[in-house]
Amino acid sequence: MARQQLPPQIRKVEITDRRTGKPVPRYQVTVDAGEVDGKRKQRRKRFTTEREARGFLSETQAAVSAGTYVQTSKTTVDRACADWLASKHKLKPSTLRGHKTKLQAVRDVLGEVEVQALTKRHVDDLVTALSAGKVDGRAKWSPRSINYMLGLLSNVLGDQQKQGNLVRNVASLVDRRASEPKKFRTLTDAEIFKILDHDCRERHLWALALYGMRRGEIAGLRWENVDFKTGEVTVAENRVAVGREAIVGTPKSKASSRTLPMPQEVVTALKAEKLQQKRDRLALGSECSESSVHTKWDYVASDEGGEPLTPTTISFRWGKMLREIGIDHVRLHDARHSCATLMHLRGVPIAVIAAWLGHSSAAFTMATYAHSQDDALRAAGTSFR
Structure with missing residues (x-):
C-alpha cells in the first residue's frame, strides 16, 4: 500500500x-x-x-x-480575578469590597497559576487549607466563607469560558461545604419593652431597629424623610460601613425603598430626639451656622455635635446599652429578626411582613427572619391539651 x-x-x-x-x-x-x-x-x-x-x-x-476551540492564553488567575472585579460596575461598594476580600485568598495562593493550567486539585487544596486555617495570615474559614469564595471563583472562570479562554470551569466541580443554618436569638416581648423603656440618647434608634429597619437604613435616615404629621418614615438612603468609612448609597434593593407608618411610640421618640438636636445646636451657637455645617444635623442618627453616626458606632452603642440594662448580647440586626418573628406570631400575613422589611420575596422572609421563640413553643404545646 x-x-x-x-x-x-x-x-x-x-x-x-x-x-x-x-x-x-x-x-x-x-x-x-x-x-x-x-x-x-x-x-x-x-x-x-x-x-x-x-x-x-x-x-x-x-x-x-x-466553536469549542480554546486559544492558548497566558492569563493568570490573578489577572482573571482583577479583570472580573473591574467589570462589576453596578455593585455597591460594600458588596464589591466583600468580593475583593474573598477573592484575595485565591489571588494570594493561586494567583501565579495560568487559568488554562488551573485544575480542580488546585482549588480543592485551597479549600482544604482555608478550612484548616493553614493559609498564612488568615484564620480558619467557615463553610459559608468557603462557599462564598467558590461561587465567586466559579463566576471568574465562567467569564473566562465565555471569552473563549477556558474549556471547563474547574471551580464549579468542587463540592461546596455543608454548614449548619445560622441560629438567631430573637428578643422576647419583655426584652423589647425593656429596651424601648430605657431612657438613653439613642432610644429613637433602638425603636426604629425594633420596628424592622436595617442598620444602614437607620444610619442613612434624614429628618427630611420623617413626616411627623402622618407618622411615616421613608427609607430613601443607605449608609453602610466599608472598611473604616461610611458610604452613602441607595437602599439595598428596589423593595427596600419604602414608606413605613410608624407606631406612636416611635414617633414620640423621634420627636424627642429632634428637640434634643435643636438644643444641642443652639448650645453650640455660632459654631454651627448654616453655611459651615453642610450635612450636620441632617441625620436622625447624629452625635451631640451634629455629625452623623457611623453604622459601626451605632452597633457599638447598641451593645453598650444591652450591657447596661442586663440583656444578653444580640446583634443589632437581630432586632430586625425579632420584629419579623413577633409580627408573624401575632398573625400578620407573611407578604405584609416582607413588604414592611423591604424584601421582594415573602419566601425569603419566612425562611430567614421568622423564628420560633421558647414562649411561642410553650403556647403551641398547650393547644394539644
Missing part, C-alpha cells in the same frame, strides 16, 4: 538533537485556529510521530468547526 501523503497543514522537518547533535525528524503542524478580535489565528506545534501530528490536526479542526 502506498504511503499516505501528508496534508498541507503538516510538514516534516529536521531539528538538531541537543544531546547528540544529530538531526532528527519532527512533524510540524500549522493549523487555522479561528478568529480572535477580527484577526485570523494559527496554532503551530511539533510532534515526534506522524500519528500524533495527524491526531492533533484532526482534533483542532473539529474543535474550531464546532
Whole structure:
C-alpha cells in the first residue's frame, strides 16, 4: 500500500538533537485556529510521530468547526480575578469590597497559576487549607466563607469560558461545604419593652431597629424623610460601613425603598430626639451656622455635635446599652429578626411582613427572619391539651 501523503497543514522537518547533535525528524503542524478580535489565528506545534501530528490536526479542526476551540492564553488567575472585579460596575461598594476580600485568598495562593493550567486539585487544596486555617495570615474559614469564595471563583472562570479562554470551569466541580443554618436569638416581648423603656440618647434608634429597619437604613435616615404629621418614615438612603468609612448609597434593593407608618411610640421618640438636636445646636451657637455645617444635623442618627453616626458606632452603642440594662448580647440586626418573628406570631400575613422589611420575596422572609421563640413553643404545646 502506498504511503499516505501528508496534508498541507503538516510538514516534516529536521531539528538538531541537543544531546547528540544529530538531526532528527519532527512533524510540524500549522493549523487555522479561528478568529480572535477580527484577526485570523494559527496554532503551530511539533510532534515526534506522524500519528500524533495527524491526531492533533484532526482534533483542532473539529474543535474550531464546532466553536469549542480554546486559544492558548497566558492569563493568570490573578489577572482573571482583577479583570472580573473591574467589570462589576453596578455593585455597591460594600458588596464589591466583600468580593475583593474573598477573592484575595485565591489571588494570594493561586494567583501565579495560568487559568488554562488551573485544575480542580488546585482549588480543592485551597479549600482544604482555608478550612484548616493553614493559609498564612488568615484564620480558619467557615463553610459559608468557603462557599462564598467558590461561587465567586466559579463566576471568574465562567467569564473566562465565555471569552473563549477556558474549556471547563474547574471551580464549579468542587463540592461546596455543608454548614449548619445560622441560629438567631430573637428578643422576647419583655426584652423589647425593656429596651424601648430605657431612657438613653439613642432610644429613637433602638425603636426604629425594633420596628424592622436595617442598620444602614437607620444610619442613612434624614429628618427630611420623617413626616411627623402622618407618622411615616421613608427609607430613601443607605449608609453602610466599608472598611473604616461610611458610604452613602441607595437602599439595598428596589423593595427596600419604602414608606413605613410608624407606631406612636416611635414617633414620640423621634420627636424627642429632634428637640434634643435643636438644643444641642443652639448650645453650640455660632459654631454651627448654616453655611459651615453642610450635612450636620441632617441625620436622625447624629452625635451631640451634629455629625452623623457611623453604622459601626451605632452597633457599638447598641451593645453598650444591652450591657447596661442586663440583656444578653444580640446583634443589632437581630432586632430586625425579632420584629419579623413577633409580627408573624401575632398573625400578620407573611407578604405584609416582607413588604414592611423591604424584601421582594415573602419566601425569603419566612425562611430567614421568622423564628420560633421558647414562649411561642410553650403556647403551641398547650393547644394539644
